[in-house]
Amino acid sequence: MxxxxxxxxxxxxxxxxxxxxxxxxxxxxxxxxxxxxxxxxxxxxxxxxxxxxxxxxxxxxxxxxxxxxxxxxxxxxxxxxxxxxxxxxxxxxxxxxxxxxxxxxxxxxxxxGSETNFFNMDGVRDWSVTMKSLSDAALLRNRMVALLEEASLQNDEASRRQLLTFVTAGGGFSGTETTGAVNDFVRETVRYYPQLREELIRVVVVHPGNFILPELGEELGRYAERKLRERKVEVIKGPRVANYDGVVVTLSDGTSIPAATLIWTAGVKPSP
The missing domain is CATH 3.50.50.60 (FAD/NAD(P)-binding domain)
Known part of the structure; x- marks a missing residue:
């Protein structure tokens, strides 16, 4: 047979x-x-x-x-x-x-399946954090705690702000949810660091479209944006992340954001 x-x-x-x-x-x-x-x-x-x-x-x-x-x-x-x-x-x-x-x-x-698409941006590939695996999630969590510890040891306010700035590239499901989780975790945890103030924290999501969460449509996307802004998240729409060197995130419109962390959720490509 x-x-x-x-x-x-x-x-x-x-x-x-x-x-x-x-x-x-x-x-x-x-x-x-x-x-x-x-x-x-x-x-x-x-x-x-x-x-x-x-x-x-x-x-x-x-x-x-x-x-x-x-x-x-x-x-x-x-x-x-x-x-x-x-x-x-x-x-x-x-x-x-x-x-x-x-x-x-x-x-x-x-x-x-798919793998992360860095669109041939070597700096982004080398320095950014992705969210595709359990190790990525653990790395991000450990990184947030380590940056809070490092910021608490800094005397320079500009250095503290740079350490406590988290930029997410991509406002789809993964980017929006990760941004919200990062924002909640850092703002809730900073109270255990008497040397730091919540005002030092900056959480940004950069999305090239007119509204985030395009998978859900404009109405829900704008609703989610309002909720993020209420929680002190900055939402930048229109430009896209063009480069990252581990210190500064550069957008396609020339805007520079000093940040110790870039979370890359801006696209995937088929597995080779």
Whole structure:
């Protein structure tokens, strides 16, 4: 009996939901072999990463092991390197020893997701903070605490303001939610630093469109902007971030914002 081999490359939302469908409908059939290949052995609920960064959720609250979800199909923890469509083979690297693996397939579902797009801006790529993984969220949280500590040791007010300025590039879902989480965390935490004043904190979101949250439409976008402004967040619309050198954020209209942190949520591109 010929076995039909189905390979799903990528364990994000699309790959997981396809795998769950096959796990329910096909995985117990003797003539079908379903394999999911993912670089992580868990699914990460990325829309709530900002809550981990702000300390409102533990990392374990937004992850779920793939092996626990998919009990009737084959799972491989590996990074897809290449696909040979003519030979119907997929090449992967797995484990800490960089073991090379190869799988044959009759049907291939590519759900490799996206990666951050820095639009060829080397400074932004080298110096900015992203929000795509648990390590990104942990890094941002640790960075906010470290900058508060560093600012408390500074005597120069301009240096303190620069350390406590947080700029987010991109006013979509990720950028807006992360901005709100950063703003709440820093303003709530600064009261434990008697050397610092809340007035030193500056939180800015830069969005090239006419309103933030374009996914939700203009009415809700302008409502969200009003709520952010009420919480002392600056919303800059029109220009986009053009450069960052780790010290100053430069916008496309020439505006310069001294800032120790640039959070980049301004775009993604397909996984190569």
């Amino acid at each position: 010929k076995t039909t081999r189905i390979v799903i490359a990528g364990g994000g939302f699309a790959g997981l939901y396809a795998a769950m469908h096959f796990n329910k409908r096909l995985a117990r059939r003797a003539d079908v072999e379903v394999t999911l290949i993912s670089r992580e052995n868990f699914i990460l609920f990325t829309p709530m990463l900002h809550e981990v960064a702000a300390g409102d959720l533990y990392p374990g609250d937004i992850v779920n092991p793939l092996r626990r979800i998919l009990r009737h199909m084959k799972f491989i923890d590996a990074d897809v390197q290449a696909v040979d469509l003519n030979a119907r083979r997929i090449h992967c690297i797995a484990s800490v020893a960089d073991r090379e693996l190869e799988f044959e397939f009759d049907h291939l579902l590519l759900t490799l």
